[in-house]
Amino acid sequence: MKLTGMLSVLMTCMVSGIPCRATDIPVDTALCLQEISVTAIKQSSDIGVQPVAATVIDRGNVERLNVVTMKDVSEVAPNFYIPDYGSRMTSSIYVRGIGARIDQPVIGMNVDNVPLMNKNNYDFDIVDIEKIEVLRGAQSTLYGRNTMGGMVNIYTLSPMKYQGMRFMGEYGSGNSIKASLSYYARLLPELGMSWSGYFSMSDGFFTNRDNGKKCDEEKQGNLRWKTVWRITENVMLENVAGMQVTRQGGYPYASIVTDEINYNDTCFYRRTGITDGLTVKWTPSNTFSLSSITSFQYIDDNMTLDQDFLPLEYFTLTQKCDEWAMTQDFVVSGSAGAYRWLGGVFGFYKSMEMDAPVTFKDYGIDKLIEKHRNDANPYYPIGWNDDAFVLGSNFRNPVHGVAAYHQSSYSSGRWNFTAGVRFDYEYTELEYNSFCNTSYTIYDHYTAGAKDDKVFRIDGVNIDDYGRLGKSFMELLPKFAVTYSLPTGMPSTVYASVSKGYKSGGYNTQMFSDVLQQRIMGLMGLGMKYDVDDVVGYKPEKSWNYEVGSHLSLFDGRMDIDAAAFYIDCRDQQLTMFPDGTTTGRIMTNAGKTRSAGVELTIGYRPDDRWAFNASYGYTDARFVEFDNGKGDFADNRIPYSPSNTLFAGVTYSLPVRSPWLDRVRLNVNVRSVGDIYWDEANSVKQPFYSMLGVSMRLEHDKYSLDLWGENLTDTDYKTFYFVSIGNGFYQSGKPCRVGVTLRMNFKTK
Numbered sequence: 162m163k164l165t166g167m168l169s170v171l172m173t174c175m176v177s178g179i180p181c182r183a184t185d186i187p188v189d190t191a192l193c194l195q196e197i198s199v200t201a202i203k204q205s206s207d208i209g210v211q212p213v214a215a216t217v218i219d220r221g222n223v224e225r226l227n228v229v230t231m232k233d234v235s236e237v238a239p240n241f242y243i244p245d246y247g248s249r250m251t252s253s254i255y256v257r258g259i260g261a262r263i264d265q266p267v268i269g270m271n272v273d274n275v276p277l278m279n280k281n282n283y284d285f286d287i288v289d290i291e292k293i294e295v296l297r298g299a300q301s302t303l304y305g306r307n308t309m310g311g312m313v314n315i316y317t318l319s320p321m322k323y324q325g326m327r328f329m330g331e332y333g334s335g336n337s338i339k340a341s342l343s344y345y346a347r348l349l350p351e352l353g354m355s356w357s358g359y360f361s362m363s364d365g366f367f368t369n370r371d372n373g374k375k376c377d378e379e380k381q382g383n384l385r386w387k388t389v390w391r392i393t394e395n396v397m398l399e400n401v402a403g404m405q406v407t408r409q410g411g412y413p414y415a416s417i418v419t420d421e422i423n424y425n426d427t428c429f430y431r432r433t434g435i436t437d438g439l440t441v442k443w444t445p446s447n448t449f450s451l452s453s454i455t456s457f458q459y460i461d462d463n464m465t466l467d468q469d470f471l472p473l474e475y476f477t478l479t480q481k482c483d484e485w486a487m488t489q490d491f492v493v494s495g496s497a498g499a500y501r502w503l504g505g506v507f508g509f510y511k512s513m514e515m516d517a518p519v520t521f522k523d524y525g526i527d528k529l530i531e532k533h534r535n536d537a538n539p540y541y542p543i544g545w546n547d548d549a550f551v552l553g554s555n556f557r558n559p560v561h562g563v564a565a566y567h568q569s570s571y572s573s574g575r576w577n578f579t580a581g582v583r584f585d586y587e588y589t590e591l592e593y594n595s596f597c598n599t600s601y602t603i604y605d606h607y608t609a610g611a612k613d614d615k616v617f618r619i620d621g622v623n624i625d626d627y628g629r630l631g632k633s634f635m636e637l638l639p640k641f642a643v644t645y646s647l648p649t650g651m652p653s654t655v656y657a658s659v660s661k662g663y664k665s666g667g668y669n670t671q672m673f674s675d676v677l678q679q680r681i682m683g684l685m686g687l688g689m690k691y692d693v694d695d696v697v698g699y700k701p702e703k704s705w706n707y708e709v710g711s712h713l714s715l716f717d718g719r720m721d722i723d724a725a726a727f728y729i730d731c732r733d734q735q736l737t738m739f740p741d742g743t744t745t746g747r748i749m750t751n752a753g754k755t756r757s758a759g760v761e762l763t764i765g766y767r768p769d770d771r772w773a774f775n776a777s778y779g780y781t782d783a784r785f786v787e788f789d790n791g792k793g794d795f796a797d798n799r800i801p802y803s804p805s806n807t808l809f810a811g812v813t814y815s816l817p818v819r820s821p822w823l824d825r826v827r828l829n830v831n832v833r834s835v836g837d838i839y840w841d842e843a844n845s846v847k848q849p850f851y852s853m854l855g856v857s858m859r860l861e862h863d864k865y866s867l868d869l870w871g872e873n874l875t876d877t878d879y880k881t882f883y884f885v886s887i888g889n890g891f892y893q894s895g896k897p898c899r900v901g902v903t904l905r906m907n908f909k910t911k
Contacts, residue, residue: 202274202440202442202452202454202492203303203304203492203503204294204296204303204312204314207652208294208296209652209712209714209721209723210644210646210652210653210654210712211644211656212579212642212643212644212654212656212657212658212710213296213297213298213300213658214296214297214298214708214710214723214725214727214761215294215295215296215297215723216234216237216238216239216241216294216295216297216723216763216777217292217293217294217295218234218237218292218293218295219291219292220290220291220292220318223290223292223293224866224868224905225813225827225829225857225859225868226831227857227868227870227903228290228293229286229287229288229290229339230284230285230286230287231243231252231270231283231284231313231315232245232284234293234295234313235807235833236777236807236808236809236833236834236835237777237809237833238295238297238777239297239761239762239763239777239778239779239807239809240256240257240258240297240759240761240779240780240781240807241254241255241256241295241297241311241779241807242254242255242256242803242804242807242835243255244802244881244882245881245895245896246881246882246893247411247412247882247893248409248410248411248412248430248464249284249285249379249381249407249409249411249430249432250281250284250411250430250432250462250464251284252266252280252281252283252284253802254266254267254268254280254283254310255267255310255802255803255804256268256297256310256311257297257298257310257727257729257757257759257779257781257783258729258755258757258759258781258782258783258800258803259309259310259702259704259729259731259734259755259757259783259800259803260310260802260803261664261735261736262802263671264667264669264699264735265280265306265307265664265665265666265667265702265735266280266283266307266664267307267309267310267311267664268307268308268310268311268312268313269300269304269305269307269308269311269312269313270283270312270313270315271312271313271314271315272287272315272317272401272436272438273315273316273317273387273399273401273438273440274314274399274438274440274454275401275436275438275440275454275456275488276304276456276488276490277436277458278458278486278488278509278511279458279460279484279486279511281432281460281462281482282432282434282458282460285381285383285405285407285434286339286359286361286381286383287315287317287359287383287385288329288341288343288357288359289317289318289327289341289343289355289357290315290316290317290318291316291317291318291319291322292314292315292316293313293314293315293316294312294313294314294315295311295312295313296311296312296313296314297310297311297725297761298310298311298658298660298706298708298725298727299311299640299660299661299662299663299704299706300312301583301585301638301640301660301661301662301663302566302568302581302582302583302638302639302640302660302661303503303566303568303581303583305507305564305566305583305585305638305663306562306564306585306587306663306664306665307663307664307665308662309662309663309664309702309703309704309706310662317385317387317401318343318345318355319353319355319387319389320345320346320347320353320354320355320387320389321347321353321389321391323345323909324345324346324347324353324909324910325344325345325907325908325909325910326342326343326344326345326906326907326908327341327342327343327344327345327357327905327906327907327908328340328341328342328343328904328905328906328908329341329903329904329905329906330903330904331901331902331903331904332901332902333899333900333901333902334366334897334898334899334900334901335363335364335365335366335899336362336363336364337361337362337363337364337899337901338360338361338362338363339359339360339361339903340359340360340361341357341358341359341360342357342358343355343356343357343358344356344357346910351390351391351392352388352389352390352391353388353389353390354386354387354388354389355385355386355387356384356385356386356387357384357385357387358382358383358384358385359382359383359384360380360381360382361379361380361381361382362378362379362380362381363377363378363379364378365377365378365379365410365413366413366896366897367413367422367894368422369413369422369423369424370421370422370423370472371423371424371425371472375410376410376411376412376413376422376428377409377410377411377412377413378409378410379407379408379409379410379411380407380408380409381405381406381407381408381409382405382406383403383404383405383406384403384404384405385401385402385403386401386402386403387399387400387401387402388400388401395443395444395445396441396442396443396444397441397442397444398439398440398441398442399439399440399441400437400438400439400440401436401437401438402436402437402438403434403435403436403437404433404434404435404436405432405433405434406432406433406434407430407431407432407433408429408431409429409430409431410428410429410430411428411429411430412428412430412466412470412893413893413894414470414882414884414891414892414893415891415892415893415894416470416471416889416890416891417883417889417890417891417892418889418890423471423472424467424469424470424471424472425467425471425472425473425474426466426467426477427465427467427477428465428466428467429463429464429465430462430463430464430465431462431463432460432461432462432463433460433461433462434458434459434460434461434462435457435458435459436456436457436458436459437456437457438454438455438456438457439453439454439455439456440452440453440454440455441453448495448496448497449493449494449495449496450493450494450495451491451492451493452490452491452492452493452494453489453490453491453492454488454489454490454492455487455488455489455490456486456487456488457485457486457487458484458485458486458487458488458511459484459485459486460482460483460484460485461482461483461484462481462482463479463480463481463482464478464479464480465477465478465479465480466478466479468519468886469525469886469887469889470886470889470891471889473524473525474522474523474524474525475521475522475524475525475528475529475887476519476520476521476522476525476529477519477520477522478517478518478519478520478674479516479517479518479520480515480516480517480671481515481516481517482513482514482515483513483514483515484511484512484513484514485511485512486509486510486511486512487509487510487511488507488508488509489507489508489509490505490506490507490508491505491506491507492504492505493505499571499572499573500569500570500571500572501569501570501571502567502568502569502570503567503568503569504565504566504567504568505565505566505567506563506564506565506566507563507564507565507566508561508562508563508564509560509561509562510559510560510561511559511560511561512557512558512559512560513556513557513558513559513560514555514556514557514558515554515555515556515557515558515670516554516555517554517555517556517670517671517673517674518551518552518553518554519551519552519554519674520549520550520551520552521549521550521551521552522548522549523548523549526545526547526549526550527545529678529887530545530678530681530682531543531544531545533682534682534685539606540605540606540607541603541604541605541606541607541617542603542604542606543601543602543603543604543685544601544602544604544614545599545600545601545602546599546600546601546602546619547599547600550597550598550599550622551597552595552597552673552674552677552678553594553595553596553597554593554594554595554596554670554673554674554677555593555594556591556592556593556594556670556673557591557592557593558589558590558591558592558668558670559589559590560587560588560589560590561587561588562585562586562587562588563586564583564584564585564586565583565584566581566582566583566584566638567581567582567583568580568581568582568640569581575645575646575647575648576643576644576645576646577643577644577645577646578642578643578644579640579641579642579643579644579658580639580640580641580642581639581640582637582638582639582640583637583638583639584635584636584637584638585634585635585636585637585638585663586633586634586635587633587634587635587665588631588632588633588634589631589632589633589634589665589666589667589668590629590630590631591629591630591631591668591670591697592627592628592629593626593627593628593629593630593670593673594625594626594627595624595625595626595673595676595677596624596625596626597622597623597624597677597680597681598622598623598624599621599622600619600620600621600622601619601620601622601685602616602617602618602619602620603616603617603618603619603620604616604617605617620684620685622681622684624677624680624681626680630668630697630698632666632698634665634666634701636661636663636701636703637661638660638661638662638663639660639661640658640659640660640661641658641659641660642656642657642658642659642660643656643657643658644656647713649713649714649715651714651715651717651718652712652714653711653712653713653714653715654711654712655709655710655711656708656709656710656711656712657708657709657710658706658707658708658709659705659706659707659708660705660706660708661703661704661705661706662703662704662705662706662729663701663702663703663704664701664702664703664735665701666698666699666700666701666702667698667699668697668698668699669697669698669699670697673697676697699735699750699751700733700751701733702731702732702733702734702735702751703731703732703733704729704730704731704732705729705730706727706728706729707727707728707729707730708725708726708727708728709725709726710723710724710725710726710761711723711724711725719766719767719768720764720765720766720767721763721764721765721766722762722763722764722765723761723762723763723764724760724761724762724763725760725761726759726760726761727757727758727759727760727761728756728757728758729756729757729758730754730756731754731755731756731757732753732754733751733752733753734751734752734754734755734800735750735751735752736750736751736752736800736801736842750790752785752787752788753785753786753787753788753789754785754786754787754788755783755784755785755786755788755800756783756784756786757781757782757783757784757800758781758782758783759779759780759781759782759783760779760780761777761778761779761780762776762777762778762779763775763776763777763778764776764777770815771814771815771816771817772812772813772814772815773812773813773815774811774812774813775809775810775811775812775813776808776809776810776811777807777808777809777810778806778807778808778809779806779807779808780805780806781803781804781805781806782799782805783799783800783803784797784798784799784800785797785798785800785842788842790842793842793843795842795843798839798842798843798844799839799844800839801838801839801840801841801842801844802838802839802840803838804835804836804837804838805836805837805838805850806834806835806836806837806850807834807835808832808833808834808835808852809831809832809833809834810831810832811829811830811831811832812829812830812831813827813828813829814827814828814829815827816828822862823860823861823862824861824862824863825861826858826859826860826861827857827858827859827861828857828858828859829855829856829857829858829859830854830855830856831854831855831856832852832853832854832855833852833853833855834850834851834852834853835850835851835879836848836849836850836851837849837850840883840884841883841885846883846890848879848880848883851877851879852875852877853872853873853874853875853877853879854871854873854874854875855870855871855872855873855874856870856871856874857869857870857871858870863907864906864907864908864909865904865905865906865907866904866905867902867903867904867905868902868903868904868905869900869901869902870900870901870902870903871898871899871900871901872896872898872899872900873895873896873897873898873899874898874900875898876897876898877895878894878895879894879895880892880893880894880895881893881894881895
């Protein structure tokens, strides 16, 4: 197929929302014409026929579904679930039954080829999205650590493709406002630049009874500067620099007993992030290319919590984190007839410094320390000398790693065989300083009588612990796949693949407050419960992933069907738990063995120019095979927090209008469904299967569009999160019914 013809097919697919099946495009492609630039470094442009389960959302569908953050893609891709709870620091992602609430992510995220190294920075709004790719299944061979569940690639609009100004303004329920302004310029035939700014705010949807105010208010904004420079016919450079700021309340957790959000101390999350990514690609011939991807990332965030979430003076947590990271990826690819190959070297370094004090207050001292101590020794009770004291923790966590990888594929007739391997090395270190300075008085009730507070003695608590821990991980990550092209006349394939997934290990920094608390209890004769080396480290998570699937294009391309069945055999799955007796911390632990099996089905059908039907369904049966945490044997129980079913179904009707001010009217109705979700290892509490209705009407013109939309119009009552702290159960409800209007304007200069 000629280059101009191929680009025409690609553009037609993107405008219509139909997945592209471009079998003639090489695996590693950078196509540059006067008006368009299509760049793919590692992932093949013909993703629709590759041996991978993928969901691709083009710009038209991004706007119609009002997608501005990765959470908006939840359920659209089958078995891909991102609950909306807590704050934007909470980027918990569950794919095919695997995931975790804290620390290492199960899925990787690239924005314009730049990998984000901290999942605290996954949840942010981004405008002018050109395309989103959601790859499910282990992608560790090409992308490495923390991609055992898949990979999300987000690409933004290029100034080489579009020139002019773009504006977006939105108003919705909760006094929610969004606005963006972008400018795209082609300064020279070979040089383009774009600048964009975005701002949003919301009063929130949940009220804290303690002060009568909304607790989930939010303000955020970001700036992005993108440069695309075609230095020569064979060399292309792309640099994307961005800055984003988030300020929000967050954490609208309600008591399971009262169904009320009612806590007395401040909760908020604040984040400032800076990223810069430079991609340089040299393509001396159609059969060889060399690429370099360099990035710098910085995050400064602050999570402050009323950690008991009650109107009582228990304790608060502040977690201030300052992290910077650098990554470098060299990618070489080539082809020779039926043989294609890709290889590279990846390295990274990141350093995190954290200050995480837990402040015990009067009621918490009384109930969590004095009561336990005095129940154990009532004849010599204690009384704390301070109304509050701090369990201080400071950390420095430098991590570095290097990897080498290679993947080859060979085509023979209708068959294609792929094999790859990656060697991954990582070293992580934790330097910690835990400290506490307070005192308590011991009274003598044995000789003086129970009503006489005769002082026995005063004991000081002076703890100042320093330590350094370090561990390294080495992993070999192979992949094998075979693909068969069906003789249907349209690009259609069936495939089978086997791959190994890997999620790196680390340290439980949030457990140090518990370690300190137990040190204090030990000073009072109750014994020290935790040992640092035992509780703060957790091992890597590993999996073998087996998958069969197909990509079918039927009825002259009017219908596309993607289907997959998978089985995941996982070892040392990382789970977030509240350990027995804990009062202030969470712990990442490793389950012995788990397994996950399921199916996925995505159907897109466009019978004519007016109607479009889309549906995706995912089913996952994820269970413990071996897991006994000392309190119970949970073998054969469902893995918590990951849904058994995800469903998305939508229909769009387009009505052409012959008017100088209106081109067409688009009506869309969609349904999102999730469940069941179990909230604990014992499977004693769950969120049943639920559904939400969404409707939108778009008035569309070449220069502008106006969307009237509604989300969760059924006002479905559902829970996005549940947990137990100090013996009390809490949950967060999902957002209620919301309506709004979105205006987009395009002022093209060409």
